[in-house]
Amino acid sequence: MSKEKFYKGIQYFKKELPYFEVYGKESAIGPNETAIESPTDKKAVYQTLLAADALRYLTLHITASKESGHPGGFASIAEGIAALVMLGYKNIITEVGHHAPGFYSMVFLDRSLEKMGIYTVEELSERFREMHGLLGHLSGQIPGLLNPAGPLGQGQHFAMAAAFLHPNVLFPVTIGDGGLGEPYVMSSFAHFNTAYPHITNFLPILVWNGYSQEHHSMVSTKTNEEMMAYWRAHGFKEVILVDAKEFDDASQEGDYVDSTKFSWEKRLEFTQAVLTATDKAAKSALGGRLTVLIIKQLKGAGVHKTGSKSHNLYPGDSLDKDYIANALRERALTEEAWELVRTNFVRAGGGPNSERAVTEFVYPLPELGELPLTEYPVGEKKVATTAMGEIIVHVGKKDPKFVITNADGNAASGINNVNMGLKIVHPTVDETYYQQPEGQVYEPLSEDACAGLAASLALLGGRSLWCSYESFAINGLPIWQTVTQAMAELRRETPSTITLFTAGALEQGRNGWTHQRPEIENYLAAMMRNGNVFPLFPCDANSIQVCYEWALNTKNKGIIITASKTALPVLTTFQQTREALEKGGVVIHQSSGKKMVVFAVVGDMILQPVLEAARILESEGIGIKVVSIISPRRLYRPTDVAWESSMAADGLFLDDEGFENLFGGDVLIGVTGGGSAMLEPVLLRSKLPRDVFAWKRGETTATAGQLMAYNGLTAEALSKRAKELL
Numbered sequence: 001m002s003k004e005k006f007y008k009g010i011q012y013f014k015k016e017l018p019y020f021e022v023y024g025k026e027s028a029i030g031p032n033e034t035a036i037e038s039p040t041d042k043k044a045v046y047q048t049l050l051a052a053d054a055l056r057y058l059t060l061h062i063t064a065s066k067e068s069g070h071p072g073g074f075a076s077i078a079e080g081i082a083a084l085v086m087l088g089y090k091n092i093i094t095e096v097g098h099h100a101p102g103f104y105s106m107v108f109l110d111r112s113l114e115k116m117g118i119y120t121v122e123e124l125s126e127r128f129r130e131m132h133g134l135l136g137h138l139s140g141q142i143p144g145l146l147n148p149a150g151p152l153g154q155g156q157h158f159a160m161a162a163a164f165l166h167p168n169v170l171f172p173v174t175i176g177d178g179g180l181g182e183p184y185v186m187s188s189f190a191h192f193n194t195a196y197p198h199i200t201n202f203l204p205i206l207v208w209n210g211y212s213q214e215h216h217s218m219v220s221t222k223t224n225e226e227m228m229a230y231w232r233a234h235g236f237k238e239v240i241l242v243d244a245k246e247f248d249d250a251s252q253e254g255d256y257v258d259s260t261k262f263s264w265e266k267r268l269e270f271t272q273a274v275l276t277a278t279d280k281a282a283k284s285a286l287g288g289r290l291t292v293l294i295i296k297q298l299k300g301a302g303v304h305k306t307g308s309k310s311h312n313l314y315p316g317d318s319l320d321k322d323y324i325a326n327a328l329r330e331r332a333l334t335e336e337a338w339e340l341v342r343t344n345f346v347r348a349g350g351g352p353n354s355e356r357a358v359t360e361f362v363y364p365l366p367e368l369g370e371l372p373l374t375e376y377p378v379g380e381k382k383v384a385t386t387a388m389g390e391i392i393v394h395v396g397k398k399d400p401k402f403v404i405t406n407a408d409g410n411a412a413s414g415i416n417n418v419n420m421g422l423k424i425v426h427p428t429v430d431e432t433y434y435q436q437p438e439g440q441v442y443e444p445l446s447e448d449a450c451a452g453l454a455a456s457l458a459l460l461g462g463r464s465l466w467c468s469y470e471s472f473a474i475n476g477l478p479i480w481q482t483v484t485q486a487m488a489e490l491r492r493e494t495p496s497t498i499t500l501f502t503a504g505a506l507e508q509g510r511n512g513w514t515h516q517r518p519e520i521e522n523y524l525a526a527m528m529r530n531g532n533v534f535p536l537f538p539c540d541a542n543s544i545q546v547c548y549e550w551a552l553n554t555k556n557k558g559i560i561i562t563a564s565k566t567a568l569p570v571l572t573t574f575q576q577t578r579e580a581l582e583k584g585g586v587v588i589h590q591s592s593g594k595k596m597v598v599f600a601v602v603g604d605m606i607l608q609p610v611l612e613a614a615r616i617l618e619s620e621g622i623g624i625k626v627v628s629i630i631s632p633r634r635l636y637r638p639t640d641v642a643w644e645s646s647m648a649a650d651g652l653f654l655d656d657e658g659f660e661n662l663f664g665g666d667v668l669i670g671v672t673g674g675g676s677a678m679l680e681p682v683l684l685r686s687k688l689p690r691d692v693f694a695w696k697r698g699e700t701t702a703t704a705g706q707l708m709a710y711n712g713l714t715a716e717a718l719s720k721r722a723k724e725l726l
Contacts, residue, residue: 005335006108006342009122010061011319012332018264019046024340028086029347035088039279040272044086047344049271050333051082051109053260054341056302057331058105058121062134064304064319064328065125069136072300072310074102076209077174079259079271080295081106083278084172090349091357093147093162093173095155095185096207097137098311103145104134110345112144112354140459140486144353144360146171147459148486153182154479157452159202160192161460164453165401166358170282172203172293177219178212184448186234191444192453193235193290195425203285204292206231209299210256211308220256224296231292238284238291242277244270245296252298260302260330303327362492363461368398368552373545376570382541384563384604385414385502388548392465393421395552396440399463405442405450406467407476413467413502414565451476451499455483458497459490463552470501470562470674471508471517481527484558488532488646496557498548502565505695506605506673509707513698516707518674521602524560525677528633531643532650533558535678538577539588539604539628540570546577547630556648562674564605566704571607577630584634584654584681585627585662589614593623596665597722600682602629606673609708612715617722627662635659635681659685667725669693669718673708689725693718 017024023046028036036044055078056071063069073096074081084092085106094103107113108124116133118124127133134142138149147158159173175185189204208227210220219227228239245252247270250261259270274295281293300310304317304327317324333341350356372394376382392415396402404410410418416434423439430436442453447468454466456479468476483497501520508515527533534557538544544563551559571588572580580586585600589611597617599610607628614624629635638653654662663682668690670679676694683690693713701707708714 004120006120007335007338008120009125012329014332014334017334017337020334020337023047024050024337027340027343027347029344033347034350035348036086039087039275045268045272045275047340048079048082048086048275049267050337051086051341051344052078052271053302053331054109054333054338055081055102055105057328057333058108058124059102060303060324060327060331061121061319062104062125062128063101063313064317064321064324066129067315067317068129068313069101070098070312071101071303072305073176073207073209074099075303075310076297076299076301077205077207077295078102078302079274080205080278083275085345085348086275087279087282088349089170089172089282090353091146091162091169091171093155093159093171094138094149095152095179096174096176097149099174100136100138100149101128103138104128104142107142107144107353109342110144110348111352115143115354139489141489141491144357146357146359148482150482151478152176152179153184153448154452154482156185156188156204157456157479158460161453161456161462162358163199163202164196164457165363165460165462167199167201169358170201170203170286172205174205174207177206177208177210177217180206181218184446187446188444188449188452190234191449194427195442198288200285200288200290203281206292206294208294208296211299211311213311214308227294235290236292237289238281239294240277240281240291241294241296242273243296247273256296256298258298258301258306302331359460360492363494365463365495366399368395371549373549373574375574376541378570378573380570381567382570383414383565383567384538384541384544385500385565386417387541388500388544389415389417391545391548392418395463396422402463403440403442403454403457404465404467405454407443407445407447407450408469408472409443410441410467413469413500415467447472447476448479451480455480455497458495459483459486461494463495465498465500467500467502469503469515470520471503471505471515473501474517474520474523477520477523480558484527484533485530487556487558488530490556490647493555493648496551496554496559498551498559499561501560501562504562504564504603504605504673505698506704506707507564507566509701509703512700516698518695520675522675522677525675525680527558528636529641531641531646532556534631534633535560535562536631537602537604537629538563539607539630540568540572542570542574543572543577543630546574547581550581556646557650566605568604571628580628580630582634582652583658583662584631585629587625587662588628589624589626591618591624593618593621595667595726596623596625597726598625598627598663598665598668598688600627600629600663600668600670600679602632602672602678603674605704606671606713609713609715610671610718613718613722616715616719622726625665629682632678632681635685637685640684667722669722671713671718673713691721691725
């Protein structure tokens, strides 16, 4: 505990504030209370206004201290955030990474950041935008904050997932009007509400300030009536709008105005309107009505500039810059007022959010018991995804909160058994399509919505599975990547976010290049170096079951299982894949000869031409080793991967002796039906003469074999290159 006053570092204090002697002498939130008594209580309204100015002051102060960061957007919603806190709602989510300094100010005021050793405003400023400090955009590692925030169009997923897991808790989520232009926000709200109409305890709060990062927002020309109609059109039953313009007594021009320029009396009226609207919206959302709160106020209200010019600070925008110093003097509070604001923030919600937020605890999960694994005989043809489907159904039966998401349909991915067992969540009961309102299969026609809900559920502590065609998954990867990075930074354990990517390019001949986009594997290969990302390539129906079994028992990882939906021969036993998950791969075929050619193979269907090439070479007396790479991440060297700083750190890598046992020989050829980067760990370590055969480009073909030939992935080409290298 610091002996310094928490406001040490603040440059400007007022000697007195209007009405403080009347409404500021005692806290509006009592010693044993968690919220104000009434949103119309004058004392509560006055202290909410003080809190809004305190948030603005800190937001501008910490950004100016680094001449960097984003104060303007948060400034326009300061009354809304202050109102939520004063009403006791502190499980606040945001879609807007640029609001980070404002959110840091909020959890600083309620003492959450003391868990990071931040006790004073001086320390708050020192740690802003520094390593092991307060990131420029929100992260999962900051005490008291619920979600990461960077790319726009993501925050609503966290709010909906949180509401799904915690039925009686309100999850407000601020949505920027710049971010409203993203195509995902409203469609994901609409689908979720259709699927789960009884889950309404998330509350979007539109920060309608007229500007985005560098220009007017694209919704800035809408009238109030048009904006309200827009939300109603997406299923919102209660649309509540507070427009600062209605309270303006400073004759400001334009539709968007700055409430801090009003007289004190009008500022209090506006603050009471926000407080009352927030209270009404919260009760509506918790009471079963899909609700949105819209607060319309000029971007940059109460800070150094307005409009897009308030968005970002640049070198030279220091604490001593005239317009920043002037803005801080305007927002300055008395020392007594600072103490009052802090008392309210600490008491609100029952204490510091670092001790109260739902994300500060490990979410309790039901035991899964023994998984129903079926080990098929080697040589038998089976569909790998269908085999995994049986385990997915078991997980869903044991865990009622488990959700599997799929935009293209489970049946299309060979896991219609999941639909049969868990049912598609849909308001229409139809046994033909295995759909009913209580289903666990979530199928919006948007990869973003699929990845968003599944990944967010995992981040917040639940079990989930995102299933996608490999070719379309790229549209959902931005939020999945956000979540996996956040998982590496979390201060608590949470189930890994697991995906099943099916219908690889080689299966999609007749569909042409539209369904042939395995370059996504290069994206995921780059992510392997993060430390907690594990792409898995099971080679058959036995292997995929063991991969999913392993994934279910891991924490804080991003695990991608890629498999075909075509019936392929079983090549391995359970035990072989269990060993491969530790060593990286398994030898599925070996023979001796005058020289040894090693095929290092990523994928399942691609093994067919490799095994055929092996037979050609063996007929000429050449020895062969075919290694199916199941977990390429294990094949890196420890220094290649940032694993040590990850939560639930996994430092298991194949040593040099093990690598030599798997890949030792005279010649090495890496083969994959996808992106070549997955072979990087092998190519980095092998000292043999070597080459790579990989995906080049899509084309419409009649068969998988024809598509492989188009990309040079034939037995003849492989055997010919092996002999050239020898």
